[in-house]
Amino acid sequence: MTFVLKTSAVAGVLAALFIAGAANAAGKIAVITPYLSQPGTQFYVEAFQEEAKTNGWDINVIDTKGDVAAAISRIEDVSTQKVDAIVINVDPAQVAAGLETAKAAGIPVFGMDAGANPLLVTNVTSNGYAMAADTAAYAANRINGKGNVVMFVFDAFPPVQARGVIADAIFKNNPDIKVLERVTPDVSDGGIADSRAKMEAILTAHPEKGSIAAVWAAWDQPALGALQAIEAAGRQDEGIVITGIDANPQARDAIAKGSNFEASMAQDFKGIGRTTADAVKRYLAGEKIKQSVLYVPTKLVTAANAKE
Numbered sequence: 001m002t003f004v005l006k007t008s009a010v011a012g013v014l015a016a017l018f019i020a021g022a023a024n025a026a027g028k029i030a031v032i033t034p035y036l037s038q039p040g041t042q043f044y045v046e047a048f049q050e051e052a053k054t055n056g057w058d059i060n061v062i063d064t065k066g067d068v069a070a071a072i073s074r075i076e077d078v079s080t081q082k083v084d085a086i087v088i089n090v091d092p093a094q095v096a097a098g099l100e101t102a103k104a105a106g107i108p109v110f111g112m113d114a115g116a117n118p119l120l121v122t123n124v125t126s127n128g129y130a131m132a133a134d135t136a137a138y139a140a141n142r143i144n145g146k147g148n149v150v151m152f153v154f155d156a157f158p159p160v161q162a163r164g165v166i167a168d169a170i171f172k173n174n175p176d177i178k179v180l181e182r183v184t185p186d187v188s189d190g191g192i193a194d195s196r197a198k199m200e201a202i203l204t205a206h207p208e209k210g211s212i213a214a215v216w217a218a219w220d221q222p223a224l225g226a227l228q229a230i231e232a233a234g235r236q237d238e239g240i241v242i243t244g245i246d247a248n249p250q251a252r253d254a255i256a257k258g259s260n261f262e263a264s265m266a267q268d269f270k271g272i273g274r275t276t277a278d279a280v281k282r283y284l285a286g287e288k289i290k291q292s293v294l295y296v297p298t299k300l301v302t303a304a305n306a307k308e
Helices: 002-024 039-055 068-080 092-104 128-142 158-172 192-205 220-232 249-256 269-284
Strands: 028-033 058-063 085-088 109-112 123-125 146-152 176-183 214-217 241-243 261-267 293-295 298-301
Touching: 028 039, 028 068, 039 058, 039 109, 039 269, 058 068, 068 085, 068 092, 085 092, 085 269, 092 109, 109 269, 123 269, 128 158, 128 214, 128 241, 128 261, 128 298, 146 158, 146 192, 146 220, 158 176, 176 192, 192 220, 214 220, 220 241, 220 249, 220 261, 249 261, 249 298
Parallel strands: 028 058, 028 085, 085 109, 109 123, 123 293, 146 176, 146 214, 214 241, 241 261
Antiparallel strands: 261 298
């Protein structure tokens, strides 16, 4: 009888230790991004942190402030620190060396609006192809399939590069639409200021009324910069149609006011953060995630629903 009691006691202690160990098994997660200055990135990182708190995780958010090369070294750093998972918000192809280090260390890496890659467990994002199709089609229809279009793109980041590909295809499918300029702004300060400066130069080079029919931006910051340039030049009454993607608060305000900024796509940034956290939780619990990309729904925002 005494032996049985001792065995039961030992079993209870071991069970308690196992449960405690399991609770702490996935405690350390590193989130690495060069783009924390972007509002969308801020929103989904915050949502990820909220979910992490619920899960009892210890989160380390690392902002390399636009420096992609620094992201590689930080991935390597946290890999040697034996974190339980890494979440990146950067083109996987640009940080492949860091991802290889994580793979060698046996640490799973997840993309949060990053880009699909064999070195990632999965990438959680919005459907960039669909968003670009909706906004480019909106612009093309608003200008009746005719006129000069200025495009603001950023091919260095896969989710945004994909948007440009689709917009290009839609504009090319309208023979009377000409892409006047394809601009890549400096995003180190968020992208508004440089986009405004570049749009000002385009307006100066094309001063005639009607010489620019629309501005298609792959995300909201360039659209807002273009709007500022158009208004500063006193050309807001020419009917230049502006579209963006993200529907951030500034964009929604501009759209609701009935400015030239007419439409944007609302991404569920908090949904991206929450879904990424859920993917991490499921994987660390032993589930195999089959999809290389997990899409979170989006919707078109115009003056009709900008205040919703």
